[in-house]
Amino acid sequence: MKYDIKLKNETDIKHLRESGKLLARALKATAEEVKPGVTTKYLNDFFHDFVVKGGGEPAFLNYQPFGADYPYPGAICISVNDEVVHGIGGDYVLKEGDIIGLDGGVKLKGLITDSAITVPVGKVSDEDAELLRVTQEAMMAGIRAAICGNYVNDISKAIEKAIPKKYGIVKILSGHGVGYKVHEEPYVPNFDDGVKGPKLVPGLVLAIEPMVNLGTDEVVLTNDGYTFVTEDGKKSAHFEHTILITEDKPEIITIQ
Ligand code: MG
Numbered sequence: 001m002k003y004d005i006k007l008k009n010e011t012d013i014k015h016l017r018e019s020g021k022l023l024a025r026a027l028k029a030t031a032e033e034v035k036p037g038v039t040t041k042y043l044n045d046f047f048h049d050f051v052v053k054g055g056g057e058p059a060f061l062n063y064q065p066f067g068a069d070y071p072y073p074g075a076i077c078i079s080v081n082d083e084v085v086h087g088i089g090g091d092y093v094l095k096e097g098d099i100i101g102l103d104g105g106v107k108l109k110g111l112i113t114d115s116a117i118t119v120p121v122g123k124v125s126d127e128d129a130e131l132l133r134v135t136q137e138a139m140m141a142g143i144r145a146a147i148c149g150n151y152v153n154d155i156s157k158a159i160e161k162a163i164p165k166k167y168g169i170v171k172i173l174s175g176h177g178v179g180y181k182v183h184e185e186p187y188v189p190n191f192d193d194g195v196k197g198p199k200l201v202p203g204l205v206l207a208i209e210p211m212v213n214l215g216t217d218e219v220v221l222t223n224d225g226y227t228f229v230t231e232d233g234k235k236s237a238h239f240e241h242t243i244l245i246t247e248d249k250p251e252i253i254t255i256q
């Protein structure tokens, strides 16, 4: 299997770090705006303005993925409760007990970073709080396995191993290479798909992003052509960091 992998050079990495820092700040600031009574459109616009003021561009705005009928209309993907990923901010009003996924991209000096968090709206149930904790920890387990000399499949296995069997791991969506484009090769499944994948080498930049459901792993694409929801209507969480493979431990790029 041949992979179309575009390794990043020193200058790219410098710019990626700037892009990632801005994204981390924007996501944190947007998460601080999350509270009951706020619309998802407000959060979308808040993120947009924060990124633009910081000298970047929201990388997902007008991005047209392969197979999509129209470009993505939001500045950030906002996915509430049973929405898994790629939700679009609108007039939905957040309420106590919701969980909300914020998945942002920033383009700065030509380099794109991608990161997501899922945050509670006010007080959430213990079950939902545990879902968030498990999903974030699965992402970190994947990152810890992203060691130079390992293979993509080692990341996938580490993520799967970190998620207790009672949860559903979304299989039709995955992590990916990132940097020059929003999505680059290789794809990084969140479970062991039996494919070794490419070797991890310095300069490889990956978005690691488990999506974990309280119920079934099956997801459905809704009528807007972007938003995925869980088939059984149960809640879903998503965490994501952009990381750089180095000679040593992986470097998290989307951090302040
Ligand atoms: Mg993302």
Ligand code: MG
Residues within 6 Å of the ligand: 114, 175, 176, 207, 209, 240
């Ligand atoms: Mg991504």
